[in-house]
Amino acid sequence: MAQEAHGALHDLLEVRGVTRRDFLKYCGSVAAMLGLSETMAPQIAAALEGAQKLLPALWINGGSCTGCTESIAQVDSPDVATIVLDYLSFEYFETIMATAGTQAEHNITKRVEEGGYIVIYEGSVMTGFEGRAQTAGTPDKTGLAILEEVASNALAVIAVGSCAVDGGWVKAHPNPAGATGVAAWLQKQNIKTPVVNLPTCPVNPEWIVAMVVQLLLVADRDVDKFVAATKWVTREYADEVTDASVSLLMPAGIYGQSIHDNCPRRGHFENGEFVDVLGSEQEAMGYCLYKVGCKGPQTFTQCPVTRWNRRVSWCVEAGSPCIGCGGLNWVDNNAPFLMRMSDMQLGGALGNVQPGTVGAVVGGVAAAALVAHGLGMKAAGRVGDGPPMETAKAYDRKRGAKKGGDK
Amino acid sequence: MSGHAHYREAHPLVFVITHYINLICMIMLAFSGFYIHFPFFNGFMGVARGMHFVAMYVIIINLTYRIIAAFFVKTATQLGSREVDTDIKNWLPQEENKHQLFETVKYYLFFRKEGVISAKYGSLQKIAYLATIPLTYLQAYTGFAIYGPTMNMGIFSGGLDMVGGPMNMRIIHYFMMWVFIVFTMIHAYLANIYNLNPSKIIFLWKETDH
Ligand code: HEM
Numbered sequence: 165m166a167q168e169a170h171g172a173l174h175d176l177l178e179v180r181g182v183t184r185r186d187f188l189k190y191c192g193s194v195a196a197m198l199g200l201s202e203t204m205a206p207q208i209a210a211a212l213e214g215a216q217k218l219l220p221a222l223w224i225n226g227g228s229c230t231g232c233t234e235s236i237a238q239v240d241s242p243d244v245a246t247i248v249l250d251y252l253s254f255e256y257f258e259t260i261m262a263t264a265g266t267q268a269e270h271n272i273t274k275r276v277e278e279g280g281y282i283v284i285y286e287g288s289v290m291t292g293f294e295g296r297a298q299t300a301g302t303p304d305k306t307g308l309a310i311l312e313e314v315a316s317n318a319l320a321v322i323a324v325g326s327c328a329v330d331g332g333w334v335k336a337h338p339n340p341a342g343a344t345g346v347a348a349w350l351q352k353q354n355i356k357t358p359v360v361n362l363p364t365c366p367v368n369p370e371w372i373v374a375m376v377v378q379l380l381l382v383a384d385r386d387v388d389k390f391v392a393a394t395k396w397v398t399r400e401y402a403d404e405v406t407d408a409s410v411s412l413l414m415p416a417g418i419y420g421q422s423i424h425d426n427c428p429r430r431g432h433f434e435n436g437e438f439v440d441v442l443g444s445e446q447e448a449m450g451y452c453l454y455k456v457g458c459k460g461p462q463t464f465t466q467c468p469v470t471r472w473n474r475r476v477s478w479c480v481e482a483g484s485p486c487i488g489c490g491g492l493n494w495v496d497n498n499a500p501f502l503m504r505m506s507d508m509q510l511g512g513a514l515g516n517v518q519p520g521t522v523g524a525v526v527g528g529v530a531a532a533a534l535v536a537h538g539l540g541m542k543a544a545g546r547v548g549d550g551p552p553m554e555t556a557k558a559y560d561r562k563r564g565a566k567k568g569g570d571k
Numbered sequence: 572m573s574g575h576a577h578y579r580e581a582h583p584l585v586f587v588i589t590h591y592i593n594l595i596c597m598i599m600l601a602f603s604g605f606y607i608h609f610p611f612f613n614g615f616m617g618v619a620r621g622m623h624f625v626a627m628y629v630i631i632i633n634l635t636y637r638i639i640a641a642f643f644v645k646t647a648t649q650l651g652s653r654e655v656d657t658d659i660k661n662w663l664p665q666e667e668n669k670h671q672l673f674e675t676v677k678y679y680l681f682f683r684k685e686g687v688i689s690a691k692y693g694s695l696q697k698i699a700y701l702a703t704i705p706l707t708y709l710q711a712y713t714g715f716a717i718y719g720p721t722m723n724m725g726i727f728s729g730g731l732d733m734v735g736g737p738m739n740m741r742i743i744h745y746f747m748m749w750v751f752i753v754f755t756m757i758h759a760y761l762a763n764i765y766n767l768n769p770s771k772i773i774f775l776w777k778e779t780d781h
C-alpha cells in the first residue's frame with residue numbers, strides 16, 4: 165500500500181498532520197479490536213480511504229454524566245479516531261450541536277422517518293418516576309419515549325459506556341432512578357433492533373471507531389452482515405428493573421480477554437511483587453496492584469492493548485488499580501475500589517461487610533465453640549475412654565417394651 | 572464413639588492413603604487459597620497458583636477414586652470389629668443409626684449422659700462425610716469457573732452469568748474455603764475427642780485395643 169489513494173480521508177489526514185505511518189498503525193490497532201490479524205491494516209486503510217458516503221447518526225443522551233461525550237470529543241490535537249468518527253454525520257448530538265429546540269427535535273423525527281441511521285446511546289435508561297427522571301422541557305415526551313422512537317427504525321444501536329450497557333453506576337444499589345441498560349429496555353418494549361454494547365466508564369472512543377469501521381466498511385452498512393462478520397461474546401444477566409434475563413452482545417476482540425491476562429504488571433503478579441501503598445516506589449517500579457484492589461483479574465476489556473487518552477496510558481499503567489468499570493453491575497461488584505473483594509451488602513445494622521470479615525468471624529466462632537465444647541466434654545467426664553454407652557437406643561427403650569422397636 | 576478397639580479393618584491402607592492425600596491437598600489448597608486471596612508476604616504468587624492448580628486436580632481425582640473404591644474395597648462394618656463388608660454400605664443409611672440423629676445431637680449438646688449406639692460412622696459423622704463430596708465438587712466447579720483456561724466453557728460461563736460475574740464467583744469460592752476449614756476443624760475435633768487412637772489408625776495405621 166505504498167501508493168496513496170487520494171480520497172477525502174487522505175486530505176483530512178493531511179490537513180490534520182497525521183502521517184501515513186500513524187494511520188496504518190492505527191488501522192492495525194483497529195484490526196486487533198475487531199479480532200482480525202494486524203496484517204489486515206492495509207485493507208482497513210483502503211476501505212476507510214475509499215468510503216464515500218457519510219452515515220447518519222443520532223447521539224442520544226440518557227441518564228448520563230456526559231463523560232462518554234467528553235471521552236470522544238478529544239479535539240485538542242489531530243487524531244485518527246476523530247477523523248474516522250467524522251464518517252458519521254451526527255444529526256442530533258445534544259452536547260455539541262448548534263441547533264436547539266423544535267429544530268433539533270425535528271432532526272430526530274425526520275431521520276427516524278427516513279431510516280438508514282445508527283443510534284449511539286450514552287447514559288442509563290432511567291425508568292424511575294414514570295420516566296420523568298429524563299425529561300426536559302416537554303413533560304409528555306420522556307427520555308424513554310425518545311429512546312423507543314429512535315431505536316425502532318435504526319440500523320443498530322450502539323450502547324456506549326457502562327451506563328447504556330446495563331445501567332452502570334447509575335443503577336448501583338439502591339438505584340432510586342430505576343436505571344437500566346438499553347438492551348434490557350428495548351427487549352422489554354419488544355424492539356428488535358440489534359444493540360452493540362461497549363462498556364467501560366467512560367467508553368473508549370477507539371472502540372466506537374472499531375465498530376463504525378466494521379459497520380461502515382467491512383459490512384457495507386448491512387447490519388445482518390455486520391452482526392455475522394463480527395466475533396461476539398454474549399453476556400447474560402438478570403436485569404432487576406425489567407425483571408428479565410438479558411443477553412448483551414459485545415465484540416469479542418474488545419471484551420474477550422481479561423485485563424490481567426494482558427497486563428504489563430503481570431510479571432510482578434506472578435513473582436509476588438505487590439504495591440502495598442499507592443504512590444510508593446513499588447508502584448513506580450511497575451509492581452502489581454492486586455493488593456490495593458486491582459479488579460483486572462475479573463474484568464474483561466482490552467484496556468491494556470488499546471489504552472486510553474489517545475493510547476498514551478491507561479489506569480493500571482498509570483498506577484491506579486483497575487476498578488472494573490468494564491464489567492456488569494460494576495460499582496456493586498467492585499466497590500470498595502481499593503479492596504481485593506467487593507463488599508457484601510447485608511443491609512440493616514450490618515451494612516456493608518467484607519467477605520474476609522465474614523469468613524474470619526465464622527471460623528473464629530466455630531473454633532471458640534469447639535474449645536468450649538471440648539471443655540464441656542472434659543467436665544462431663546467423657547474424655548479418655550468415652551461416655552458410658554447406652555445398652556439400647558432411647559427410641560427402643562421408650563417404645564421397645566410395647567412394639568419391639570428397631571431390634 | 573470410643574472405648575473400643577481401632578483395627579486396620581476400619582481404615583484399610585488405601586483409605587489411609589486417600590485420607591493423607593485429602594489432608595495434604597486441603598492444606599495446600601487452603602494455604603495457597605489464602606495467599607491468592609490476599610498475598611500476605613511477597614514473592615510467592617506464582618508458586619501459590621501452581622500449588623493450587625496441581626492440588627485441585629489431585630483432590631478431584633482422589634475423591635473420585637475414593638468414591639469408586641467404596642464399591643469394591645471392604646472395610647469393617649462395626650466399631651471395634653474385624654468383620655468386613657463393602658465400604659459403600661458404611662455410607663448408606665444403616666440400621667444402627669436409625670432414630671439416633673436427634674439423640675446424637677442431644678448427646679453433643681449435653682442433654683443426655685450416655686453415648687449413643689451407632690454404626691461405624693455415627694449419624695452426624697456420616698452426614699458430614701457425605702456432604703464433603705458434593706461440596707468438594709461444587710468447590711471444583713466454582714474454581715474452574717474462575718480459572719482462565721476453563722472459564723469460557725459454556726458450563727462455567729453460564730454459572731458466571733448466573734451469579735453475576737467472576738467477582739461473585741470468587742467470593743463464593745472463598746466462602747466455601749471457610750466451609751472446608753470449619754468442617755475440618757469439627758471433624759478433627761470430633762474424631763479425636765475421646766483419645767487420639769482414631770488418629771493413630773488413620774495416620775499411622777497403628778492398631779489400639781481401646
Ligand atoms: C499475616 C497475614 C496477613 C497480613 C499481613 C494481611 C494484611 C492486610 C492488610 C494490610 C490489609 C489492608 C489492605 C487495604 O487497606 O486494602 C488487609 C486487608 C484484608 N485482608 Fe489481610 N492480611 C493477612 C492475612 C489475611 C488472611 C489470611 C485473610 C483471609 C481471611 C485476609 C483477608 C483480608 C481481607 C478480606 C481484607 C480486606 C479488609 C477488610 O476486611 O475490610 N488477610 N490485609
Ligand code: HEM
Nearest residue numbers: 600601604605607608627710711714715717718741748751
Ligand atoms: C477442588 C478444586 C478447586 C479448584 C478447581 C480451584 C480453583 C481455583 C482457582 C482457579 C482459583 C483462582 C486462582 C487465580 O486466579 O490465580 C482459586 C482461588 C482460590 N481457591 Fe481454589 N480451587 C479448588 C479448591 C479449593 C479449596 C478446596 C479451597 C479451600 C480449602 C480453595 C480456596 C481458594 C481460595 C481462598 C482462593 C482465592 C479466592 C480469591 O480470593 O479470589 N480452593 N481456586
Ligand code: HEM
Nearest residue numbers: 582586590593594597700703755758759762763769770773
Ligand atoms: C486436621 C486434619 C484431619 C484430622 C486430624 C483427621 C482425622 C481423622 C480421623 C481420626 C479419622 C478416623 C475417624 C474414625 O475412624 O472415626 C478420619 C476419617 C476421615 N476423614 Fe479426616 N482428618 C483430617 C482432615 C480431613 C480432611 C481435610 C478431609 C476431607 C476433606 C477428611 C476426610 C475424612 C474422611 C472422608 C474420613 C473417613 C475415612 C475414610 O475415608 O474411609 N479428613 N479423619
Ligand code: SF4
Nearest residue numbers: 427430452453458460
Ligand atoms: S495490576 Fe491488576 S491486572 Fe495487572 S497483573 Fe496486577 S492484578 Fe493483574
Ligand code: SF4
Nearest residue numbers: 467479486487489490
Ligand atoms: S482498566 Fe479497568 S477501570 Fe480502567 S478503564 Fe479499563 S476496565 Fe475501567
